[in-house]
Amino acid sequence: MKSKGNFGDYSRNFITDVPADLKDEQSLFFEQTIPRFAEEAIYIYSFKENRMIFASGWEEVVGYRDDEINMLAIVNMSAPEFAPFSHDLNDKALQFIHNKTEDLEKYSFTIELKKIHKNGSEVPISARVGVFSSENGKIESIIGRFQINRSLIFGKIMRYAAYGPDKEKFEEELNKILFYHLAISNKEKEALSLVAKGYSFKEIAHELGVSHSAIEKRIIPLYKRFDVKSLTHLVSFAYDNNILP
Template sequence: MPERENFGEYSKTFITAVPADLKSQEALFFDERIPKFADEAVYIYSFKQNRMIYASGWEEILGYRDDEINMLAIVNMSAPEFAHFSHELNDKALKFIHHKSKDLEKYSFTIELKKIHKNGTQVPISARVGVFSSENGKIESIIGRFQVNRSLIFGKVMRYAAYGPEKEKFEEELNKILFSYLAISNKEKEALELVAKGYSFKEIAHALKVSHSAIEKRIIPLYKRFNVKSLTHLVSFAYDNYILP
């Protein structure tokens, strides 16, 4: 079993290696009501119980039985090149949401990465993690969906997105903390796609219904993050690293 020290300092306070009891009334209830899709695994982890309370589809996706998979294993099965970024993202996203008290079930984040199958092979995954339930303004449980996406092509840049009532603040907070990584958010990618099509910052701002300065804040920091000297170089870098199609 992976060591606890391998993942984020904040997350490890809440994560255990206890799998779900799939014969419990709670798990059976979820099994009837949680939608299931092809090439997808689902989990529900309870912070209140400090354990997994539901799991489905894991043997088909990553080789672990549903009564075997646990939160510690899921967090630590990221491929080495994605591990540090994934751990930091989990940490900072969870910390951000923990400071909120309203509409918690509307918060989630996504990340594209590779996970290590139980047989040692790498599986391309589009993962989404969000708040499943809350009580008295505090997170009670989270839900994660791991979709196999073999069309993903990975370069040097990690791709992620944040969602929720305070999406802008959520993503800005993640951007500040993850700046040292080669990473790009959906918001930044959205603006960069229009740059690649030849739009000016003013035109992009109009198209996305934000201010000119908001577009500058999305694009200009990418110069330093990706070590590029111009917009042309930035767009070229984006294509070379499969950020843009």
């Protein structure tokens, strides 16, 4: 089911608008130990404390001071055309990881989207969100890195990727809820790029070290998702919408 309201139906149970106390001991520790690149904003949100516990770089990226930015604001500042997709991705990723109990810190996802600056302008962002800490098999906190990426060319297609020990299942679960969005994952894009080079499904399977059926599962659903009738049409659609370079 697609999310309603300003943010995901599942995520809303875990998100607050409480900003970080940048003067407390843990925030000062993170400031000293977590590297941050130019034009990058970082947050750490604690589910245990129901608040942001660290924020850095937000004024440079989206115009909000580090002591005023909060999780609810970050979620809701997506540009309108990206918001439904972003909300559903956040929801399904959080649900998936909540059902895991091991190696939680190895799970993350990426998304390319536009965020709305405090001054109303649009900012092209490459974002990565992952588990920062866990305790007794449960997520304790997450970390998000939002980097301005001026090289992004946006078409109608949303782009995302999943990472973690159970990466295949993670992406499969994301694909289920994201099927009704015009979106493509890194794994689907990887296979499609080889199709565009003239590889057969069998050759792509060999190249990527997976089964023939695995390639079919990555490519065939794209016909319905993008409303195309043939492989040639699919490749043409991919170029026209900046999925392939």
